[in-house]
Amino acid sequence: QQTSRGSYKLYNAELSAIMSNKARLLFDLKAAIEKRQLSVVYQPQFCVQENRMTGLEVLVRWNHPERGVISPAEFIPLAEQNSLICGITDFVMRQAIDELTEHGLLYRDVQRVSFNVSAADFNGNESCDRFLANLSQLPGDWSVIELELTESAALLNLEGVRQVLEKLTAKGVQVSLDDFGTGYSSLNTLRLLPIQEVKIDQSFVKDIVQNKQDAKLVKTILAMAQALHLRVVAEGVETHAQANYLMTAGCQEFQGFLYARPMSINHLITFIKNLKQRQRAQS
Ligand code: C2E
Numbered sequence: 038q039q040t041s042r043g044s045y046k047l048y049n050a051e052l053s054a055i056m057s058n059k060a061r062l063l064f065d066l067k068a069a070i071e072k073r074q075l076s077v078v079y080q081p082q083f084c085v086q087e088n089r090m091t092g093l094e095v096l097v098r099w100n101h102p103e104r105g106v107i108s109p110a111e112f113i114p115l116a117e118q119n120s121l122i123c124g125i126t127d128f129v130m131r132q133a134i135d136e137l138t139e140h141g142l143l144y145r146d147v148q149r150v151s152f153n154v155s156a157a158d159f160n161g162n163e164s165c166d167r168f169l170a171n172l173s174q175l176p177g178d179w180s181v182i183e184l185e186l187t188e189s190a191a192l193l194n195l196e197g198v199r200q201v202l203e204k205l206t207a208k209g210v211q212v213s214l215d216d217f218g219t220g221y222s223s224l225n226t227l228r229l230l231p232i233q234e235v236k237i238d239q240s241f242v243k244d245i246v247q248n249k250q251d252a253k254l255v256k257t258i259l260a261m262a263q264a265l266h267l268r269v270v271a272e273g274v275e276t277h278a279q280a281n282y283l284m285t286a287g288c289q290e291f292q293g294f295l296y297a298r299p300m301s302i303n304h305l306i307t308f309i310k311n312l313k314q315r316q317r318a319q320s
């Protein structure tokens with residue numbers, strides 16, 4: 038009894054420590070959105086065969102004053118559960134468009150900018166207007182913008198998502214199905230939503246060279262994408278062996294640490310300058 042009560046107490050203490058940790062994180066996150074402690078980084082994507090950068094994925098970062106950089110994998114779920122996601126999406130979209138246009142990269146060096154969006158971004162009647170407002174500062178064609186949506190997010194609110202995406206794609210916005218193959222109903226999502234691209238999830242890429250099953254699944258995704266005229270981007274490419282394997286299987290576009298890590302706007306400017314220099318030297 039004594040021990041069981043003791044362990045119960047311990048459990049309770051641990052639980053409340055975790056709870057207050059989470060509550061604290063939530064409190065800090067609300068402040069962070071207001072105090073502009075969030076920032077964006079960019080990860081380039083490449084067509085290796087044609088030796089060119091095809092686009093950028095925008096990823097949010099939280100620079101916490103005490104804890105340092107906190108991963109979106111940790112705070113995006115928290116934001117999603119607490120109605121904070123729209124504020125983050127608005128910030129990320131506006132900030133990236135601002136930075137890229139301010140430095141003259143958009144349309145000249147960058148032909149596609151992909152943003153991650155959540156199910157909650159599609160809730161309510163005003164959700165489409167929010168996207169329209171966020172994109173209103175674009176100095177050109179909206180086809181440079183792509184929204185990355187996971188299957189699980191799409192399924193949470195399929196009809197709401199569909200209505201908004203139909204309106205946005207009519208204006209040229211592209212749609213990508215992120216983490217493709219990890220959701221419950223990948224094919225149904227492809228059937229019901231206006232989608233132009235799938236991103237092969239990193240978990241398939243990771244062991245593609247050794248694991249025959251993963252390799253076959255990736256080949257099947259590529260064949261399906263080809264039949265449906267979808268673009269395919271492989272995510273999380275870290276080694277030449279993975280890249281070669283994917284290339285032989287017919288994959289055209291690559292994103293991963295092998296090519297470039299997510300980087301700040303200042304690093305991106307240098308990165309693009311160096312890339313252009315190398316391309317000029319080769320031609
Ligand atoms: P995601 O959209 O699937 O993004 C890809 C993640 O893989 C990023 O992690 C990226 O840094 C990481 N990555 C890229 N290349 C490699 C590689 O070669 N190896 C490995 N191991 N990882 C690689 P990050 O930035 O930590 O983002 C995690 C997730 O958080 C994203 O997954 C996305 O679901 C979510 N997220 C990030 N930014 C936003 C945002 O602005 N809004 C929303 N709603 N979600 C976001």
Ligand code: MG
Pocket residue numbers: 094153185215
């Ligand atoms: Mg993504």
Ligand code: MG
Pocket residue numbers: 215216236238239272
């Ligand atoms: Mg992904």
Ligand code: MG
Pocket residue numbers: 216
């Ligand atoms: Mg992911």
